[in-house]
Amino acid sequence: xxxxxxxxxxxxxxxxxxxxxxxxxxxxxxxxxxxxxxxxxxxxxxxxxxxxxxxxxxxxxxxxxxxxxxxxxxxxxxxxxxxxxxxxxxxxxxxxxxxxxxxxxxxxxxxxxxxxxxxxxxxxxxxxxxxxxxxxxxxxxxxxxxxxxxxxxxxxxxxxxxxxxxxxxxxxxxxxxxxxxxxxxxxxxxxxxxxxxxxxxxxxxxxxxxxxxxxxxxxxxxxxxxxxxxxxxxxxxxxxxxxxxxxxxxxxxxxxxxxxxxxxxxxxxxxxxxxxxxxxxxx
Numbered sequence: 001x002x003x004x005x006x007x008x009x010x011x012x013x014x015x016x017x018x019x020x021x022x023x024x025x026x027x028x029x030x031x032x033x034x035x036x037x038x039x040x041x042x043x044x045x046x047x048x049x050x051x052x053x054x055x056x057x058x059x060x061x062x063x064x065x066x067x068x069x070x071x072x073x074x075x076x077x078x079x080x081x082x083x084x085x086x087x088x089x090x091x092x093x094x095x096x097x098x099x100x101x102x103x104x105x106x107x108x109x110x111x112x113x114x115x116x117x118x119x120x121x122x123x124x125x126x127x128x129x130x131x132x133x134x135x136x137x138x139x140x141x142x143x144x145x146x147x148x149x150x151x152x153x154x155x156x157x158x159x160x161x162x163x164x165x166x167x168x169x170x171x172x173x174x175x176x177x178x179x180x181x182x183x184x185x186x187x188x189x190x191x192x193x194x195x196x197x198x199x200x201x202x203x204x205x206x207x208x209x210x211x212x213x214x215x216x217x218x219x220x221x222x223x224x225x226x227x228x229x230x231x232x233x234x235x236x237x238x239x240x241x242x243x244x245x246x247x248x249x250x251x252x253x254x255x256x257x258x259x260x261x262x263x264x265x266x267x268x269x270x271x272x273x274x275x276x277x278x279x280x281x282x283x
Contacts, residue, residue: 008057009052009055009056011033012043012047012055013047013052013055015029015033015040015043015044016043016044016047016048016055019040019044020044026040026041043055069106069110069114073103073105073106074114076096077092077096077105077106077111077114077115078114078115078118078120080092080095080096081115081118081120082120085120088108088112089108089109089111089112089115090108092111093105093106093107093108093111128218129218129242130211130216130217130218130222130239130242131218131220131221131222132222132239132241132242133211133222133238133239133240133241135236135238137206137208137238137247138205138206138236138238140171140172141172142172143170143172143173143175144170144172144201144202144203144204144205145171145172145204145205145206146170146171146172146204146205146206146207146208146238147168147169147170147171147177147204147206147207147208148168148169148170148171148207148208148209148248148250148251149166149167149168149169149190149194149207149208149209149215149251150166150167150209150210150248150251150252150255151164151165151166151167151185151212152164152165152167152255152258152259153255153259155263155266156266157266157267157268157269157270157272157273158265158266158267158268158269159268159269161269161270163181163263163266163270163273164181164182164183164185165179165180165181165182165258165277166178166179166180166181166182166185166189166190166193167179167251167254167255167258168193168194168197169250169251169254170201170204171208171250171251174250174254176254176280176281177197177200177201178193178196178197178281179258179277179278179280179281180193180274180277181270181273181274181277185213185214186213186214187214187224187225187226187229190214190215190226191226191229194230198233203233203234203235204235205234205235205236206235206236206237206238207230207235207236207237207238208238208239208240208247208248208251209237209238209239209240209248210239210240210242210245210248211239211240211242214226215227215237215239216237216239222239223237258277258280261276261280262276262277262279262280
């Protein structure tokens with residue numbers, strides 16, 4: 001019979017003791033325990049050399065692997081990683097290849113596994129993303145059906161002050177409703193400018209934005225304080241898909257012209273820059 005599931009080491013020890021007693025031949029004893037004579041001789045040899053410790057199960061993993069990374073290569077990778085803890089596997093490999101092109105360096109995946117084994121890898125923190133907007137966009141068939149809003153990429157005036165322009169357009173007429181540099185890109189600033197636009201032009205049916213703050217958040221349905229404020233007024237907040245600026249293409253195209261006309265080169269200071277925005281809006 002084969003070894004019992006429980007007490008395998010004890011069974012092997014009993015086998016070795018009974019063989020050494022001289023009352024059994026190896027063939028008869030192996031037949032009684034249900035094992036081969038090769039296994040029987042191996043058990044006896046381990047018992048005689050190491051005692052009970054030699055009867056424990058041994059790992060079947062190979063002692064060496066033909067594709068194992070050489071020790072000197074591993075040492076070079078780990079040495080560079082300790083000197084550049086912010087570098088990932090791809091950047092480490094690229095740096096090593098540039099300095100030592102004659103050496104075959106491991107793939108980035110192998111370097112990543114090596115860093116993990118050495119305790120030099122940092123798990124990337126998963127970033128919570130804004131829930132996607134799943135409703136169909138409203139058709140911009142007439143003025144005030146859909147407004148588009150966004151922050152044009154920031155830049156600096158010649159005196160070094162940062163300019164963050166908030167822009168709002170009507171999607172149907174493409175009329176630039178607002179182009180205002182704000183000191184803070186938060187809900188309060190956007191709400192204040194939006195309220196002024198509502199008083200001047202009326203309420204839109206929907207406002208289309210990207211997924212960044214303050215237009216959206218990582219909360220339920222991606223709603224932010226600003227979008228909730230608009231919903232209380234009956235305005236539907238629409239959000240384009242991440243990485244698809246073409247869904248707000250009319251507004252993005254206006255940004256290109258705005259930059260060419262007012263920010264290349266930038267004005268001397270914030271006041272002059274806002275005057276340039278106002279001239280652009282009125283033309």
